[in-house]
Amino acid sequence: MTNGSTELTPPEVTADDVLRVPDDHFTTDTVAIVTGGGSGIGQATSVALAINGLTVAAVDIDAEGLEETVDVATALDAEGRVVPVEGDLADDDAVEAAVDDAADLGTIRYTANIDGMQHIASLADFPMETYDFMHDLMLRSPFLLSKLVIPHIEATDDGVGAIGNI
Template identity: 80%
Template sequence: MPNDTTELTPPELTADDFLRVPDDRFTADTVAIVTGGGSGIGRATSVALASNGLTVAAVDIDEDGLDETVDVAQSLDAEGRVVPIKGDLTDDAAVAAAVEEAADLGTVRYAANIAGMQHIASIADFPMDTYDFMHDLMLRSPFLLSKHVIPHVEATDDGVGAIGNMSSVHGHYATQDKPAYIALKHGLMGLTRAIAAEGGGSLRGFSVSVGYVLTPLMADQIQDTAEERGIAEQEVIEDVMLGQARTTELMTPAEVANLFVFGFSSHARHLNGGDLLWDGGYTTTYE
């Protein structure tokens, strides 16, 4: 467990971090769209999929972050490639354009809806403009991206593909002062099941739910949570974030990315409408 918050720096990605899965569809001709590809879990997932030979269309509004993701993939000699697509995921036209740009790179079979944000406040104090932005980014955008991706998968010779959604332990239960995040992650779980219901068995939907991951987003939450609850930042880490987990270490972005690699692979063909709950016992044990 970290001794202080100064140690909460996301680790650098290395080639050894990533799961490699043999799969006939993991080729340079196959495209995976990853939202939030400019940092954190989105970056790690982009690099992980490129390391498995895929062409990755990484979508983010942060152009500099996307360039860094491309550089990381190249520095690790990824077998595939990351292609940056700058786009505002809260803009309907930009989402549609991003999918079409991705389709120009090859055959779109996979999409990972990862982009997200957090705001710490109670329901009574929650600013509705922030709620609306979070909704557009974290639920409406995944719905719209899926709407545009599904026809591309259905147009392939076998209709095989998958859409993976980044949920959370907060898609399973609620804690204080994260009402928008919790509501939207629950909604994303519903979208996952709807994709599975309509996918005919070959186009799958799945979600990934993890606890606290060492990303810039998580590091930024610590001070906000400490202020909202009136406790020390170290108490946030030890009690709020890790106190209920049995594995008392923060996950790394690469560990989450590997779940998307497996989820997209043919080895996960029975993962449909289901959730990869990788939370260190957070939601299944208690004291």
């Protein structure tokens, strides 16, 4: 908290705060797709993977947030890089385009499905269009993204990769 206010301020992150994982697959030729890469956990994951040497296709609808993620990774002298991929993950065509864009960056081995949103309302007042959007964003999109990424992982020389759903 700052100056007695109730507003929370995230701590300043340094490259030393990031766990470094020794892995032969963690190179700039290896791509990790991270959804929700423009803020919060998605941004932190994108930066941490870039610091570990990966090329990160950070996907988000928020172009400004994606640029901030790139700036944070650059400021922390990441060994890898964050490439912003703007797209609405509630749209199947945008999900397919994000995977295509990521494949142009290198070998896709990793995906972190992090994107999400929250809407608070009583059941009686909960708008169905919001429910449908949340379903598309947080259930359908990760399923489709995983389905599209698996063939890329299977096509690698050793079939090694991982998909995480948060």
